[in-house]
Amino acid sequence: MEKKLVKLKNGITFISQKLDNVHSVTISVNFKVGSLYEDQINNGITHLIEHLFFRQWDNLPQKQLYYEMQCMGAEIAAKTFHDYVSFSITVTPDSFIKAFKLITKCLNKFDWTDDIVKIEKEVVYKQIENDYQTFDNWIDSYYFKDTKYEKTIMGTIESVQSISLKDINSWKDKYFCSNNSCVAITGNYSDEDFLTVQNILSQINSSGKLAETIICYPLHFEKRNISNRYSLISNNTDISDITIFFDINKDYNYETVRLLSSILGEGCGSLLSMILRENYNFTDDIYTNLTCYCGFRRLSISFSVNNSDFIESLHHFFKSLVDFRKEISTNDYLTSINFFTKNQLFDLDNSNELNSNYVLCDFVLYPSVISEPIKRKEKYEKITLKDLKKYANDIFIAKNLSLLIQTNLDKKLVKNSIEKMIKTLYMTGCF
Structure with missing residues (x-):
């Protein structure tokens, strides 16, 4: 079956492709946000929010979330990039609907509390301290010097410390919303299951708006000479x-x-x-x-x-x-x-x-x-x-x-x- 791409009434970009030849289904929920959208003061807020979802996933506390994932033989993977955040899970076809209902809970409106944020900030501080810079990240830091891309995805301990609960919940409402999201399903699922997930998505309330794409050229792009080469x-x-x-x-x-x-x-x-x-x-x-x-x-x-x-x-x-x-x-x-x-x-x-x-x-x-x-x-x-x-x-x-x-x-x-x-x-x- 060919890939389908539709924009739902609630603003969700929905991508799907049925693959009868494989024995898995991958579901992802993605948001257009990252360090490119941050400033020096709130640098790291997107990555912190990615972490917070695993501390509380809508109405599910961490222990219950992990239990439900592992009973399906799968775990939700998450990654924050400079320009988007992705949550994904790959399951066998028989767990497709259950996994879809679980992962799309991140599109629901809810707030975190101070206690949860304090616990997760400690985890992020340790991650920042132990950060190992990959080769690609290292060359990026020079190629994009003095541009928005130079900001780290995790932020600094100082910037993360300064982020308040109000900042976090406001950022979540602004960017982790239906109009700024993309849900993608690829793999082996039935036509009946496809109609079910369409119905689930259509019932999600419209919220927020699509973030404007940020184009950030490196300095001196296509204008290299001995002084800036x-x-x-x-x-x-x-x-x-x-x-x-x-x-x-x-x-x-x-x-x-x-x-x-x-x-x-x-x-x-x-x-x-x-x-x-x-x-x-x-x-x-x-x-x-x-x-x-x-x-x-x-x-x-x-x-x-x-x-x-x-x-x-x-x-x-x-x-x-x-x-x-x-x-x-x-x-x-x-x-x-x-x-x-x-x-x-x-x-x-x-x-x-x-x-x-x-x-x-x-x-x-x-x-x-x-x-x-x-x-x-x-x-x-x-x-x-x-x-x-x-x-x-x-x-x-x-x-x-x-x-x-x-x-x-x-x-x-x-x-x-x-x-x-x-x-x-x-x-x-x-x-």
Whole structure:
């Protein structure tokens, strides 16, 4: 069955897709809110509210909530992002209605008390103290420096301490409401069960309003030069960690950029892996990531090298880009295309992955990315070598390029060496 997307009268965005071939159903309830919507004073309030739901879920205290989840052989998972909050549960089809009734209770109107908030704040303080920053979060903190994205999702102990009970319940009423929500169901359910969940959703009272999407570009987006291109951090090792960013505006369709990045830097047979790892043994691995944000995208390419190889490895990196822009071969295309055409249908075997992808594409980032696997497959199949070459020439240019480098090498030497490479390539008409 094809994916369905409707806007209910009470404001809920309802996404559904029936998958007869799987043995599970994933249900998620999502809200457009996060640290992007906060300020320095209430930073962390969204994440705190995510926690509070598990302390009291509508009329269910924590112990009863956990009991009901575990009797179904499942648990509600929750995650707060910069721009949305997601609650999800995956169950067997026979528990679908029971799980749906349980998770959608978070759409009901209720308030928390001071006692509950005090207990949960202690949990969040400990989480903030023990926070381990992931690599992606670390590079985000530099790429988005001095923007709304720089605020942490959990906030600080000081900001969370200052959040009052009134602030919490007001924030919940404003953002955790029907008009600002998306409910998604993906998996194996009956037509009768579908009608039941539609009826349950339609009985939820309309509340609040849809939050305005926040588009927050990094500083100097597509305007990079020697004065704003670099984030240079000192370390005390003989290894330099390098991340190269490319700014990508919304006019470039996601699928072509995704295929381009795969050919360039994903997998053991990618062009950069073959040159930097296999041919010259500069690095053990190359990590490439194309990230979507509201209004734009970012391609990041990361690798580590010995300081003795720093200059030469970057020379080969930039030379590879120049060669890539000159020619993308049929063989290059064939090494990646099946991952995005044939393999695209793997998503239809995973109710959880499909659910989160629909929410991200059709609710959070809408309308910038195609969500349905079959339609994505069809779009990838239409991409030509000419399309790829045009994108490579448009994207891999100096004004889109910035770097995050952690090294104990002389900062001036690093900057001058890289700028000399860029200037040389620019003078030859390649950059």
